[in-house]
Amino acid sequence: MHDDLDSHIDIGAMTTWRRVIHRRPELGFEEFHTSALVANCLREWGYEVTTGLAGTGLVGTLIFGHGPRRLGLRAEMDALPIQETTGLPWASEVPGQMHGCGHDGHTAMLLGAAQTLARLRSAGTNWDGTLHVIFQPAEELGGSGGAQRMIDEGLFERFPCDAVFAMHNLPGAPAGHFYFREGPFMASSDRVLLTFSGCGGHGALPHLTTDPTVAAAATVMALQSIVARNVDPLASAVITVGRLQAGKTYNVIPETAELELSVRALTPGVRDLLEQRIRAVAEGQGQSFGLTCNVDYQRGYPVLVNSAPETQLALRVARSVFGTAHVTDGADPLCASEDFAYMLQQRPGCYLFIGNGDNGYARGQHCGPCSVHNPGFDFNDYNLGPGARFWVALARAFLLPNDKEPT
Missing domain, CATH: 3.30.70.360 (Alpha-Beta Plaits)
Structure with missing residues (x-):
């Protein structure tokens, strides 16, 4: 299974998308260019695309067979009002705005997974069910952010999901290492x-x-x-x-x-x-x-609570694809907050982390682990491959007929 997944994942395309989005950061509810890039790609790959949710949010839908299972995968698209100081070739070209939390990488990972899943469907999988890829605006805006607004505008009525999942990078943790926790995970x-x-x-x-x-x-x-x-x-x-x-x-x-x-x-x-x-x-x-x-x-945002069955499914998938040495169960909770908590109040699911390594820069010089919301932060492109592979493997596990999971 792993070789088959890898052969369909386009690391180069994800890197290009990530850096294009990074150069042109957009604040909450202003993600017009990012949303258009995502929508155009999804349409090209055969997704049914619905735009305009919460202004700049969108959902791409891909159907496998006729099964009843429905999966939601979410990434956020917005940037922060920070002046970037990395000096990197793909640094922000918008004064006073930057992708200082890695949402450019999260969007690129899910976009790469969406491309791969479309290719696998075309290749003739035996999966059965519906996939919704959810690209959300305005995660950084506190209580007035994009997740609640998408829900208020009928996200789960229009795009029913039996479970929803999301992923965030974790600075200072080993790149490509996955972290899971049942129950309360963010404050x-x-x-x-x-x-x-x-x-x-x-x-x-x-x-x-x-x-x-x-x-x-x-x-x-x-x-x-x-x-x-x-x-x-x-x-x-x-x-x-x-x-x-x-x-x-x-x-x-x-x-x-x-x-x-x-x-x-x-x-x-x-x-x-x-x-x-x-x-x-x-x-x-x-x-x-x-x-x-x-x-x-x-x-503002409520406590983010992961449901047990969905967390265990995601944990099994990560261990199957990457091995137990690269997966941590029972990770320590964080006192940072995340508006995916609103989605988890509506549907069961799991929010997980992927280590970002020591990818940080100050005045153009590499400076080791760098926190998100820092002007020297940069998403680690190494994570694009593992992140997309995880999403594809999770979709496979969720949409396999008769609830068969990979071992």
Whole structure:
């Protein structure tokens, strides 16, 4: 099976697509060029293509036989508002925008798999069922991202899926190594704005004011007690104060001060607890300093939860194709977030990682492991082959008649 798959996979084409997309990054809901490239390829290979979901999203459908099984494979297409610093020949040509999370690679891997699957169907497989390749816009936009919008616009009603799968690169992990985990795998992500309102005045006369800056500063410290003293030590939770803003000059006590928080959890219960305690701490600190605190709590992506049967299927496929030495089960969860969680709330499935190696650059010099969302990040093209092979093998396992899986 492996040689047969490899003979149909076009590494050169995937590399070209990846670098074309990388040179022309597009932000969320603006992926017009990327979406057109994907749609044109899919149509050329015989897919039925539906465009316009969530604006720039699209779905390609390929039918094998007459079986009832329906599989969804998803990749995201959007870039980030970051100025690239890699200096690579295929670096972004759009000022202030870059593919700093590897979505160019994810799109190219799924596109290469789609091409291979079309070739295999033409060669006469005995597979039976329907494949939907889902190319999603705007994963990076938080709670207003593309996955929920595609769902709201009828994704799973128009393109029924019995299971859905997605893959993301993992910087610093060995390139081509696969990581799986049942249950919660990525955290929820909430954004909180705390606004302390007091009475401003002259910096030399603080007794005639109610200083919101002091209340905000005290709250920064008080918030740290929530994870330390309210959350079970065996659970995961993060409260990060990413922004503290108050006043514009040194000798004026301002009317207001703001804190902006990033809040993460790996279970819905801890997520609810964090909101309750953040509200109580912030409002209580405001009252203790004689002023008010308005809490604007914005819930973003939910916890990403992999279903057990689908994760075990994907794990078996990876081990069959790549060997157990290149596959990790029970990988550690991450406190980053991902809007594929919305799709997993609607359908069973699995989100997995593929190691990205040490592919990172700074001012044109190789600098070792580089995090996503970094101006020196680059997707590792080595992963294009393993990523596409995995998708093709998973489709084969899922769409084999009579639920026969490869051994």
